Amino acid sequence: MTSAIEVNGLVKRFGPFTAVNGVSFAIASGQVSALLGPNGAGKTTSIEIMEGYQSPTAGTVRVLGTDPRKGGRAWRSRIGLVLQSTSLDGQLTVAEALTLYAGLYRKPMPVADVLAAIDLAGDAGTRIGVLSGGQKRRVDLGIAIIGRPDMLFLDEPTTGLDPEVRRGMWQVIEQLTEHGTTVLLTTHYMDEAQYLASRVIVLANGQVAADATPAELRAKGGPPVIRFRPPQGSPELPAALSNRTLSGSDDLIELVTWARDQHVDLTGLEVSPPSLEDAYLALIDKEER
Amino acid sequence: MSQTLTAQLKYQATLITRTPRAFIFGLLVPALFLALEGKKHASTALLQQSVAGFVVFAMLNLVYLTYAAGLVLAREEGVLRRWYASPLPRWQYFAGRIIAYVLMADAATLVLLLVADAMSGVHLTAAAVGSVLLAVTIGGIAMAAAGTAVTRLLPPGQGAYSMLALTYLPLLVLSGGFGQINGLPHWLTEVMSYLPIQPTVSGVVSALQHPGVMPGRDLLVLLVWAVAAMAVSVRCFRWDPSRPAHARHTPAPAPVTS
Numbered sequence: 001m002t003s004a005i006e007v008n009g010l011v012k013r014f015g016p017f018t019a020v021n022g023v024s025f026a027i028a029s030g031q032v033s034a035l036l037g038p039n040g041a042g043k044t045t046s047i048e049i050m051e052g053y054q055s056p057t058a059g060t061v062r063v064l065g066t067d068p069r070k071g072g073r074a075w076r077s078r079i080g081l082v083l084q085s086t087s088l089d090g091q092l093t094v095a096e097a098l099t100l101y102a103g104l105y106r107k108p109m110p111v112a113d114v115l116a117a118i119d120l121a122g123d124a125g126t127r128i129g130v131l132s133g134g135q136k137r138r139v140d141l142g143i144a145i146i147g148r149p150d151m152l153f154l155d156e157p158t159t160g161l162d163p164e165v166r167r168g169m170w171q172v173i174e175q176l177t178e179h180g181t182t183v184l185l186t187t188h189y190m191d192e193a194q195y196l197a198s199r200v201i202v203l204a205n206g207q208v209a210a211d212a213t214p215a216e217l218r219a220k221g222g223p224p225v226i227r228f229r230p231p232q233g234s235p236e237l238p239a240a241l242s243n244r245t246l247s248g249s250d251d252l253i254e255l256v257t258w259a260r261d262q263h264v265d266l267t268g269l270e271v272s273p274p275s276l277e278d279a280y281l282a283l284i285d286k287e288e289r
Numbered sequence: 290m291s292q293t294l295t296a297q298l299k300y301q302a303t304l305i306t307r308t309p310r311a312f313i314f315g316l317l318v319p320a321l322f323l324a325l326e327g328k329k330h331a332s333t334a335l336l337q338q339s340v341a342g343f344v345v346f347a348m349l350n351l352v353y354l355t356y357a358a359g360l361v362l363a364r365e366e367g368v369l370r371r372w373y374a375s376p377l378p379r380w381q382y383f384a385g386r387i388i389a390y391v392l393m394a395d396a397a398t399l400v401l402l403l404v405a406d407a408m409s410g411v412h413l414t415a416a417a418v419g420s421v422l423l424a425v426t427i428g429g430i431a432m433a434a435a436g437t438a439v440t441r442l443l444p445p446g447q448g449a450y451s452m453l454a455l456t457y458l459p460l461l462v463l464s465g466g467f468g469q470i471n472g473l474p475h476w477l478t479e480v481m482s483y484l485p486i487q488p489t490v491s492g493v494v495s496a497l498q499h500p501g502v503m504p505g506r507d508l509l510v511l512l513v514w515a516v517a518a519m520a521v522s523v524r525c526f527r528w529d530p531s532r533p534a535h536a537r538h539t540p541a542p543a544p545v546t547s
Contacts, residue, residue, distance in 0.1 A: 052374060053370070053529070073376045076374060081371070081374050083371065085367055086366075087366065087367030087368050087371040088366075088368065088371075089363070089368055090366075091304050091308070092304070100296060100300050101375065103292065103296045104375055104377055147376070
């Protein structure tokens with residue numbers, strides 16, 4: 001399988017500050033990957049280099065086989081972008097904006113299809129300036145996909161959106177990937193990464209801290225996590241069990257023993273592998289120590 | 290003209306027509322002032338000077354003030370960032386924008402000349418109108434190019450609008466846009482003649498008095514300004530919005546070249 005993105009030894013410095021420090025990875029065509037990390041980890045700098053906005057200090061980057069800084073019109077027509085914040089002319093209507101961008105591509109998606117995909121057919125004639133934040137974000141996504149991109153960069157596409165809108169955007173992204181589009185996503189929502197991505201690259205302090213599938217990352221996140229909320233009216237959990245995250249066999253045995261002795265119902269007991277968020281937080285905690 | 294450039298022209302024209310500031314300061318205010326001021330002048334020469342001043346005032350409000358302030362706004366809202374990464378040849382963004390603004394300035398000029406003809410009694414021939422439009426078009430291109438270049442130095446938000454107004458209004462006054470100022474030092478009038486506003490005012494006055502080609506020197510000054518400002522823009526134009534201080538790892542400016 002060919003690589004849509006190849007990053008080798010990427011370094012980016014801003015004066016004395018090193019934002020990205022020797023990052024390497026490759027992303028296969030058609031794959032949805034999530035680039036995760038805390039603020040300041042180097043995600044946005046890395047993605048901006050891949051998008052062609054910035055030059056690396058050292059290392060090489062190839063996106064669809066081309067150095068992004070040298071990508072011409074043909075290369076740019078294969079790339080779709082949802083930037084970190086909305087980037088739209090408020091005076092245009094939704095349909096006008098989509099039509100304008102559709103005119104830049106050889107075989108764009110029909111505007112009506114994009115309007116339906118982003119669920120804004122009813123607002124086609126509405127000026128973007130009066131749309132809600134979620135609707136504007138959907139227009140951003142519509143513009144990003146209208147040229148049928150081979151590579152789609154999504155920089156925190158659903159930040160601040162309500163769950164329903166987020167789900168809607170996930171569906172659009174899923175449909176695109178069914179047609180072979182490669183997607184690189186940055187997000188602070190672990191459920192989003194879990195749902196969309198088949199691979200997770202975690203950056204911390206400008207370096208790759210983990211590169212794995214979500215399942216692998218969860219498996220590395222430690223022993224199973226135990227969640228239990230005692231029913232109302234039951235005696236309080238002993239201090240040894242109530243003041244920390246419960247995990248592993250010893251905690252489980254201690255909890256079950258306590259419940260049996262106290263005749264407490266265990267209906268609300270959950271034992272599950274650590275969530276992606278648990279695993280991510282454990283990893284970041286380890287990296288930052 | 291290519292399909293994408295035509296689309297850009299239409300897009301920019303749509304934005305202008307939906308910007309009330311462009312209509313108010315690019316047409317309404319100059320027309321109102323011209324109608325009030327024009328009646329005061331008894332001599333034809335003074336009247337023509339006054340008409341030229343308001344035509345250039347309207348042109349500057351459109352192709353410099355509104356154009357450059359809009360460009361800063363588009364930069365800060367991330368609109369330019371998106372265009373930068375799109376397949377649109379980057380020069381076409383500027384070409385579409387400048388042509389649209391200059392055409393709007395031409396349209397405003399036509400309206401102002403009609404106002405002058407109706408309210409002030411200036412007698413206009415087709416040749417005079419054509420010559421005025423030519424002067425406004427050339428001056429407009431030079432000023433829009435200058436406006437593009439100065440956006441690099443302008444602060445985000447409303448500050449850009451104030452800074453732009455501060456740069457052109459004094460120059461318009463000193464260039465005789467609101468009537469000749471007697472007693473200016475010679476060196477100052479000499480400096481003004483090398484800046485783009487005075488040659489435009491002079492070109493419009495000349496077109497009203499002696500329809501035909503613009504005075505060669507004025508034309509040359511404007512062409513030099515247009516080329517120099519475009520060269521500076523290609524080198525220094527910034528597509529990225531300003532970043533907050535905590536996130537200011539400012540990348541190198543991206544060139545305008547496609």
